[in-house]
Amino acid sequence: MAEKRYDSKDIVVLEGLDAVRLRPGMYIGTTGVKGFHHLLWEIVDNSIDEIACGYGDIITITLNKDGSATVEDNGRGIPVDMHPTLHKSGVEVVYTKLHAGGKFSTANYKYSGGLHGVGASVTNALSRWCDVTVYRGGKEYNIRFHSPEVNGKVKSGIVETPLREVGTCKKTGTKVTFLPDDRVFGDQKFSFETVSRKARELAFLNKGLKIKIIDNVDKNQVFYHYEGGIADFVSYLVEGKNTLIKEPIYLTGESENFAVEVAFTYTDSYTENSFSYVNNIPTTEGGTHETGMKSAFTKVFNDYARSSGFLKDKDQNFLGEDFREGLTVVLTVKMNNIQFEGQTKTKLGNPEARTKVEAIVIPKLQEIVNDKKNASKIEVILNKAKGAAKVREAAKRAKDLTRAKNSADNFNLVGKLAASTSRNREKSEMFIVEGDSAGGSAKQGRDRAFQAILPLRGKPLNAEKKRIDQVLANEEIRTIISALETGIGEDFKLDNLRYNKVIILSDADQDGAHIRAILLTFFFRYMKELITDGHVFIGLPPLYKVYKKDYVEYVYSDNELPQAISRAGRGYLIQRYKGLGEMNPEQLWETTMDPEKRTLVQVTIEDAAEAEKMVSTWMGDDIDARKEYISKHANFDREDSFMQNYKNV
Ligand code: 28G
Numbered sequence: 001m002a003e004k005r006y007d008s009k010d011i012v013v014l015e016g017l018d019a020v021r022l023r024p025g026m027y028i029g030t031t032g033v034k035g036f037h038h039l040l041w042e043i044v045d046n047s048i049d050e051i052a053c054g055y056g057d058i059i060t061i062t063l064n065k066d067g068s069a070t071v072e073d074n075g076r077g078i079p080v081d082m083h084p085t086l087h088k089s090g091v092e093v094v095y096t097k098l099h100a101g102g103k104f105s106t107a108n109y110k111y112s113g114g115l116h117g118v119g120a121s122v123t124n125a126l127s128r129w130c131d132v133t134v135y136r137g138g139k140e141y142n143i144r145f146h147s148p149e150v151n152g153k154v155k156s157g158i159v160e161t162p163l164r165e166v167g168t169c170k171k172t173g174t175k176v177t178f179l180p181d182d183r184v185f186g187d188q189k190f191s192f193e194t195v196s197r198k199a200r201e202l203a204f205l206n207k208g209l210k211i212k213i214i215d216n217v218d219k220n221q222v223f224y225h226y227e228g229g230i231a232d233f234v235s236y237l238v239e240g241k242n243t244l245i246k247e248p249i250y251l252t253g254e255s256e257n258f259a260v261e262v263a264f265t266y267t268d269s270y271t272e273n274s275f276s277y278v279n280n281i282p283t284t285e286g287g288t289h290e291t292g293m294k295s296a297f298t299k300v301f302n303d304y305a306r307s308s309g310f311l312k313d314k315d316q317n318f319l320g321e322d323f324r325e326g327l328t329v330v331l332t333v334k335m336n337n338i339q340f341e342g343q344t345k346t347k348l349g350n351p352e353a354r355t356k357v358e359a360i361v362i363p364k365l366q367e368i369v370n371d372k373k374n375a376s377k378i379e380v381i382l383n384k385a386k387g388a389a390k391v392r393e394a395a396k397r398a399k400d401l402t403r404a405k406n407s408a409d410n411f412n413l414v415g416k417l418a419a420s421t422s423r424n425r426e427k428s429e430m431f432i433v434e435g436d437s438a439g440g441s442a443k444q445g446r447d448r449a450f451q452a453i454l455p456l457r458g459k460p461l462n463a464e465k466k467r468i469d470q471v472l473a474n475e476e477i478r479t480i481i482s483a484l485e486t487g488i489g490e491d492f493k494l495d496n497l498r499y500n501k502v503i504i505l506s507d508a509d510q511d512g513a514h515i516r517a518i519l520l521t522f523f524f525r526y527m528k529e530l531i532t533d534g535h536v537f538i539g540l541p542p543l544y545k546v547y548k549k550d551y552v553e554y555v556y557s558d559n560e561l562p563q564a565i566s567r568a569g570r571g572y573l574i575q576r577y578k579g580l581g582e583m584n585p586e587q588l589w590e591t592t593m594d595p596e597k598r599t600l601v602q603v604t605i606e607d608a609a610e611a612e613k614m615v616s617t618w619m620g621d622d623i624d625a626r627k628e629y630i631s632k633h634a635n636f637d638r639e640d641s642f643m644q645n646y647k648n649v
Helices: 020-021 022-026 033-052 090-096 121-124 192-205 231-236 287-305 320-324 352-368 372-408 436-445 468-473 475-484 512-524 526-533 556-570 583-594 604-618 623-633
Strands: 058-063 069-073 126-135 139-146 158-168 173-180 210-215 219-224 249-255 256-267 273-278 327-334 431-436 451-456 499-505 536-539 546-547 551-555 571-577 599-602
Touching: 020 022, 020 121, 022 033, 022 121, 033 058, 033 069, 033 121, 033 173, 033 192, 058 192, 090 121, 090 126, 090 139, 090 158, 121 126, 121 173, 121 287, 121 475, 192 210, 192 219, 192 231, 192 431, 192 551, 231 256, 231 327, 249 352, 256 372, 273 287, 287 320, 287 327, 287 372, 320 372, 320 551, 327 352, 352 372, 352 536, 431 436, 431 475, 431 512, 436 451, 436 583, 475 512, 499 512, 512 526, 512 604, 546 556, 551 556
Parallel strands: 058 210, 273 327, 431 451, 431 499, 499 536
Antiparallel strands: 058 069, 069 173, 126 139, 126 173, 139 158, 210 219, 249 256, 256 327, 536 599, 546 551, 546 571
């Protein structure tokens, strides 16, 4: 491409900076931490644009002791010649003119073939002072802006020292230092953590870009540089997880003024982890570009599954979601005139993004799946989708069955649930109890107004190789679903919850741990909010009874046993409870169910995620992995991590 000549006249502009100070929120969203750091990213954006145009490769960000920040790049340097109509230098125009309608940043004007972001003037407007040095054509230039108070009114970002030549130099580039105005932001400081995190993201998103951060306040520094770009990003995201594909799959393509990059891999988890961006801006709510990518994946993988015979004539196509179980993907597009939608304006709305992404990704992905070298990777993807589809179908069957049962008999709940008599949801609890005999004791010992009991018969879930789909088909699980009245999956409605606490009571042994893990996995996958909203608990039955005549103490962990013994004094006896079933109704009530005395562990989403991982290993096909996992993690005694930080609820 022939080198274009740019001059200050190329800068399109207009509108004064006082408007920015009047309503900062219009330009930077908030004047909180985010907006404060946004000042920095507006400047860094210009460096990135310059480097993306092919000029320079490194950005240095310095956090200074006086609270200011410095950004330097080794691009061409902002033009310093006079703008023909504005009669100002290019650099002054960049720092003092606001593009009309620059609401919520500048996003609309990037990626238009080297047009730099128009946000630098916003940063200047909201700074006490802003100092710009340009290294260009063998000379060093400086211009300084400030925001003084004149007649009780702040003048935003006006020239303090006009542009002048201050020396000679060999290098080229731009260096900007600015001090965020405490009259706008209060006494905030740049956070090395925050700056580093965003800088790393930018380094991932802009392959080859070097970013160095120097913190002169807390004496810290980092450097980011990723030759693999978003492929390295994906590797970073799956660090510490079990990947099913060694190296991430990467593809890229470009049509006129539209560029796409995709990198992805699969892990053994069941959740999707996707990140998308447009012009380096995160699209947290997704949008048309994501839709295009997803439909490209679905089409290409389904076509391949069909043509390779993985799907037989009688088989249905996979759904898109089947291909996203365990998927970690990063998508970035670069385009013009981006439109944001959604609750937080982080959803790409441009309809053409969908078709353009499809038009680029479909043929590139076809090339990849048809490449013999990738055969084993594609096999992994298809098998993962097959597993996902199986679970999806089983879940649907279970749901249909539950619906059918619910409508058939609305009041007497199915199975062996002993419902509570009060309809007070706030106070109501459902105990899921391991074993018929403990279930029987619990039914007799309970406060029947508020406590419901669902016994899990014998070992209904004992088979190690049961998959979650089989679990869903299990009658007790279906009873849980209908008893809670919330529905599952997409239909889940927390507002309909019949029992405010769901309490799992299982034995303190391997089988008990297994049942508990399966139940948590079920809640994790199909009723996640039940956990995140704090409704799921583990009941802690005692392990020992230390007693003698006229003395009884229940002991809930091995740790506490010695003290209990010494409290009891001479002549004590110990009963060790091997299971809940050994307790009579009164004992079970007193030790485990009475809200005044019992100990419950509230299940966190992390606990449930861990349980899910355990169950998938437990039920997976890799027998060695299963054995290793069980011996490593399944010591469900009271000293394990799960029981460590229990609290009374
Ligand atoms: C260090 C902190 C922030 C920048 C440049 C380089 C040019 C430029 C910046 O031009 C004017 C408007 C639209 C093209 C462009 C230099 C062409 C030739 C530049 C930065 C001209 C702005 N020579 N480097 N702006 N554009 N670095 N770093 O701000 O038409 S801003």
